[in-house]
Amino acid sequence: MCSAHSHSTHSQIHSQPLSRSPVWQALQAQAAEMKGRSLKALFAADPQRAERFSLELPEFLLDYSKNQLDQDIFVNLLRLAEAADLAQWRGDFFAGKSINATEGRPVLHPALRGGLAEDVEIDGVSVTAQVEAELERLKEFVVLLHNGALTGYRGKRITDVVNLGVGGSHLGPQTTIEALRAHRKGDVAVHFVSNVDGTQLTDVLAGLDADSTLFIVSSKTFTTSETMTNAGSGLKWLQQAMPEADPQALLQQHFVAVTSSPDKAQQFGVLPERTFRFWDWVGGRFSLWSSIGLPIAIACGFDNFRALLDGAASMDKHFREAPLDANAPVIMALLSVWYCTFMGYPAHAVLPYEQALHMLPSYLQQADMESNGKSTTRAGVEVDYATGPLIWGQTGINGQHAFYQYLHQSPEVVPADFIGSVTPGHDLDGHHEILLANMFAQSQALMNGVDAESVSRELAAKGLSQEEIKRLTPFKVHRGGKPSNTILLKELDPRSLGALIALYEHKIFVQGVILQIFSFDQWGVELGKGLASKLEPKLASGDLADEDGSTAQLIEYYRRINGTVTSTESPVVEVAEPAGEQA
Structure with missing residues (x-):
């Protein structure tokens, strides 16, 4: 067993560029x-x-x-x-070294499927032990769900699960479930909502019975704007269907969380026993092997989920050896x-x-x-x-x-x-x-490909004249290669x-x-998220003093057409000077 180092040991970080x-x-x-x-x-x-x-x-x-x-x-x-x-x-x-150096983290998704040559400890705790314990919790939950033991607020059996997540929290599980269509098990249907555009959530919920629907909120930080907005709307949909229920009771009966921030999930109202964990050494786009794969285990059965992990572990071994x-x-x-x-x-x-x-x-x-x-x-x-x-x-x-x-x-x-x-x-x-x-x-x-000589022979065999062959040949040539x-x-x-x-x-x-x-x-992803959070309140306030001309125009058009601005005259917008090369 080895312990993960806190930072990279590679001298190559500061060595001669490989391109030289x-x-x-x-x-x-x-x-x-x-x-x-x-x-x-x-x-x-x-x-x-x-x-x-x-x-x-x-x-x-x-x-x-x-x-x-x-x-x-x-x-x-x-x-x-x-x-x-x-x-x-x-x-x-x-070995669990911190090869994600800009965030100071190891990258250990192979540990999620038993793909390490030997166990790794992080902060003195066995990674394998944590992973196996969480997998056992997933298995128990899936068995209860398939057996009909999990019910909604009014006692109806859960028949539909809606996964709320974006990026890896959505693409990994949905891609896998679609790929394993021939290996589905049980009669619990799994649906996915990733887009904050309310059209997707509305379309998915339109065919479901709130009494028998369970939401899985999949978010590493449990602060992802798109996912948490969809979770809030999901709760409102449940409240409209069951107005007599206390919101906290609906959260406890109809919500599950998958996150590396379990405290935030519980602050939201999800029960600890329905909060499944993964860790900050798991990147979102490599997370389907973790508790993020709960929808896979529900749709395909836990045994098939385990076989998926075993197949990945076999590739880990091949790559290592x-x-x-x-x-x-x-x-x-x-x-x-x-x-x-x-x-x-x-x-x-x-x-x-x-x-x-x-x-x-x-x-x-x-x-x-x-x-x-x-x-x-x-x-x-x-x-x-x-x-x-x-x-x-x-x-x-x-x-x-x-x-x-x-x-x-x-x-x-x-x-x-x-x-x-x-x-x-x-x-x-x-x-x-x-x-x-x-x-x-x-x-x-x-x-x-097909060369000109072959095309000419083919056209000649069809009885075309030499003039027609000469005219058509350039259009039918494929360079190949x-x-x-x-x-x-x-x-x-x-x-x-x-x-x-x-x-x-x-x-x-x-x-x-x-x-x-x-x-x-993925700092490029973070940049866009940060800018969006700053622009969102400006759609309502119209405070555009610090925005470039294009962004200010787009927000103003939105406010005018949306009815936020009632005057037919556009307000004067002071546009900030360009800030050089800074993002």
């Missing part, structure tokens, strides 16, 4: 050369390429052979990881850095060929972009290279009829992850074969989903280490 290293310079030169090479030629030159650049794990096959990569580049990327001291950072991560050249998160991270930082491709597409994974692009968008969307190195200086890519995408079949035209024929190159499974989550004949054929074909088409990974799950089940999500979590961590940035803070 010889291996970085070598990769820049290789990137310029690789842009002139064809993926088809790479396969032709190496008959064993697919096998060489693939990795089979218990839950899936990772095929990364369709990438702008050769063995020399791969070796240099591995050298880059070594130069970044990845092995030391990985060790400190799992596998050599870098056969380590799936490391390989995927190196490819991401290769494309975004060296090849100059600023975006990355996530393309699931599984309807159940339709929320995965959104989930990974938050996990990746909130982590690595940074412009300051660990030394506190501005980066001189591109960091994390723009993550986007949607289910593959829908994407084929939307933005794949851009992927295929735009001059831009967008590396992509194709994700599918061997075993379908349904019993309809013929569907899955069509789905997988499309997935394989699209990655093949992006790689190979568009790179992709393919992740083929054996089956989309709780264990494989846990491994898949943990794969991307560790990929994001490795990217940050190599880019020499801190991946586990």
Whole structure:
């Protein structure tokens, strides 16, 4: 058992930037050369390429052979990881060192699923013991809920649960529940409200019976404005349905809290026995494995929730122990850095060929972009290279009829992850074969493209004249050379989903280490929150003296159309002078 250190021990924080290293310079030169090479030629030159650049794990096959990569580049990327001291950072991560240095915290989400090599103590308390105790409390609550033992104020059995949360408190659980649609258990329905736009809450509550509805308020600090506003409106909805009830009784019967600030939850009115805890060493976007995953356990059963954790723990073990050249998160991270930082491709597409994974692009968008969307190195200086890519995408079949035209024929190159499974989550004949054929074909088409000679032969075979062939050929040419990974799950089940999500979590961590940035803070999110809290009262007061001209105009328009300002004449607004470069 080891104790977490209070601050990072890495001398690299103040060392020579990695971007000045010889291996970085070598990769820049290789990137310029690789842009002139064809993926088809790479396969032709190496008959064993697919096998060489693939990795089979218990839950899936990772095929990364369709990438702008050769063995020399791969070796240099591995050298880059070594130069970044990845092995030391990985060790400190799992040992509970405070690698989130700007907030002075360890980053220990693997502890939530039993993924540590050995237990860690924080302030003299075993992390594993705390986690297991909280999981046992979750299990007991889920069993009571499924058995019908939990009732509302008037004694009706709880049949619907509404999760109120935003960011990781919403995306992680909802993505997982959607992905495990074929593994639902029990008859308690789970609903999600994340937006402070009252339309979403109104729509969700419209179909529910207040007597049998339970709210889960998921907020790390229990002060998140959007979540607490929705919680207050949820309480008012209950009061309207049960006017005879004391508000405190409704809070005790119809509310559950998931938070790292249990005292604030209890001040709000939630009972201690219905307050589930997670810790400040759990980042919101990595929190689905904690009590934040209560909706998952409700919708899918606690056994399936545990299998999800076990799958993630298996990926933790792989990431900890596998050599870098056969380590799936490391390989995927190196490819991401290769494309975004060296090849100059600023975006990355996530393309699931599984309807159940339709929320995965959104989930990974938050996990990746909130982590690595940074412009300051660990030394506190501005980066001189591109960091994390723009993550986007949607289910593959829908994407084929939307933005794949851009992927295929735009001059831009967008590396992509194709994700599918061997075993379908349904019993309809013929569907899955069509789905997988499309997935394989699209990655093949992006790689190979179609040259002018092939297009000309195809048009000639259709009987077109030489004049028509000459006219049409340029429009039908696909340059190809568009790179992709393919992740083929054996089956989309709780264990494989846990491994898949943990794969991307560790990929994001490795990217940050190599880019020499801190991946586990999100000060950009905090900036917007702070400004919003200052502007909110001005929508009512109209005190715009300190605002820029655009913001003042927008607030004034809102007040005029909303009826806050009754005069037809706009009041005089004194606009502050620009404050230089400060945010």
